[in-house]
Amino acid sequence: MKKRTLSLAIALAVSVSGCSLMSTSNAPKSAEQAVVENYANLAYATFDDAYLTALDLQNAVDMFLAQPSAAGLDELRNKWKTARIPYQQSEVFRFGNAVVDDWEGQLNAWPLDEGLIDYVSADYYQHELGNPGSELNIIANQNVQFGSETLSLTEITAEKLASLNELGGSEANVATGYHAIEFLLWGQDLNGSNKGAGERPYTDYLQGADCTGGNCSRRGQYLKAAVELLVSDLDWMRQQWAEGGDNYRKTLLSEPAEQGLRKMLYGMGSLSLGELAGERIKVALEANSTEDEHDCFSDNTHYSHYYDAKGIQNIYLGQYKRMDGSLVSGASLSDLVAAQNSSLDLQVRNHFDNTDKALQAIVDLAEGPRQIKFDMMIAADNEEGQALLNQSILALVEQTRAIEQVAESLKVDALNPDTADHEF
Structure with missing residues (x-):
């Protein structure tokens, strides 16, 4: 997602009365507490x-x-795409939980200025937009001048790369995370709104005379360091939600259940409306801009959007299908709503189904015989693709309204899902 910290507005700062449900060692769990615990x-x-x-x-x-080898690079690309499946479903936890929001930028910031990292095409124009970082090319230069400062990049380590994020205050300077790794695996997508993704050759990683692109050894060091940091960061975050630790999970479950429900609903509504419908689809669609495509090097954007929406649905239904096929499930928002208003629960489920179908239609077009990917759908003359994307925006807007109805039904006030300043 775009690298910006979302205000939780008044949603998470609202004080909760002393008579609200609070977990204690002697009291049985309430239905609300069980839902928050399953959320964790x-x-x-x-x-x-x-x-x-x-x-x-x-x-x-x-x-x-x-x-x-060529086969080895293909395997890496497939493993990157696989890694995106659970990560995209995790994004719903960012909105509402500051521990995730403050951490997320190092993993998923976009769009990035690829000239910061490696070689780019001769007609690359991002530097003309005022970001001097776009000409640094970390892989090609062991020492670079940035303003009055000389940066030593002799060693490419995870710590060094992390220190270069937002270099010079520019959010486009992204040195780490999924999208930096994506660029290292695919290279630039120079096809615009035509068919095709990035075509980086495996020879960019060969040593000696067969190396293409130059600096193959440093490119390998960069890839290795970026993935090392990704693994380390994800290990830290999973530990924040593990049972039995002095961690964020413990903090969350010690709060009143109403506060936990508010975080859940705020996260669902904000990802649904401001982020997915707005930043990730509407911005690129209205500007016909491939630069605003989420997975712009790999053309994997359709799946990223689909799994973002799946993550929102997971929270309402209280279930997540793990990568090994097992199902984690428990008390859910759906249970709470159905206990009060079974008709509303059915309506909300229908909205989630509509969103799923709308985004599945985008996946089907991208993965079907014609292979019309997101960057082709947003082209000004692609009426079919634009219609599907507009349908998905509408479904997400209606879904957000349903989430607000859930909050009202459960008497969770001050929800205010983030719109990212978009109008719908």
């Missing part, structure tokens, strides 16, 4: 899957760098 279970399982798939990617990187 879902978070742990989702981040644990994100960690495990990133660890699998890291192992594959080590094997590839030891003996680069």
Whole structure:
């Protein structure tokens, strides 16, 4: 997601009366407390899957760098796409939980200025937009001048890369995370709104005379360090949601249940409305801008949007299907709503189904025989793609209204889902 810290407005600062439901060692769990506890279970399982798939990617990187090949690069790309499945479903936990929001930028900031990292095409124009970081090319330069400061990049380490994020105060300077790794695996997508993703050759990682793109050894060091940081960050986050620790989970479950429900609903509504409908679809669609495509190097954007929406639905239904096929499930918002108003619960479920169908239609178009990806759908002359994207925006807007009805039904006030300053 775009690298910006969302205000929780008044939603999470609202004081809760002393008579609100509070977990104690002697009192039985209330239905609301059980829902919040299952929310924490879902978070742990989702981040644990994100960690495990990133660890699998890291192992594959080590094997590839030891003996680069076309087949090895294809395998890495597939493992990156697999790693995105649980991570995208985890994004719903960012909105409402500051521990995730404050941490997330290092993993998923976008769009990034790829000229900061590696070679780019001769007609690359981002530097003309005022970001001097777009000309640094970390991989090609062991020492770079940035303003009055000389940066030593002799060693490419996870810590060094993390220190370069937002260099010079520019959010476009993204040196780490999924999208930096994506660029290292695919390279630039130079096809605009035409068919095709990035086409980085595996020879960009060969040593010696067969190296293409120059600096193959440093490119391998960069890839290895970026994945190392990704794994470390995800390991830290899954531990924040693990049982039995002095961690964020413990803090969350010690709060009144009403506050936990508010965080859940705020997260669902904000990802649904401001982030997914707004920043990730509406912005790119209205500007016909491939630069605002989420997974712009790999053309995997359709799946990222689909799994973002799936993550929102997971929270309402109180369940998450793990990467090994097992199901984590428990007390849910759906249970609470159905106990009060079964008709409303059915309506909300229908809204989630409508969103799922709308985004599945985008996936089907992207993965079907014609292979019309997101960057092709947003082209000004692609009426079919634009219609599907507008349908998905509408479904997400209606879904957010349903989430607000859930909050009202459960007497959770001051929800105010973030719109990211978009009008719908």
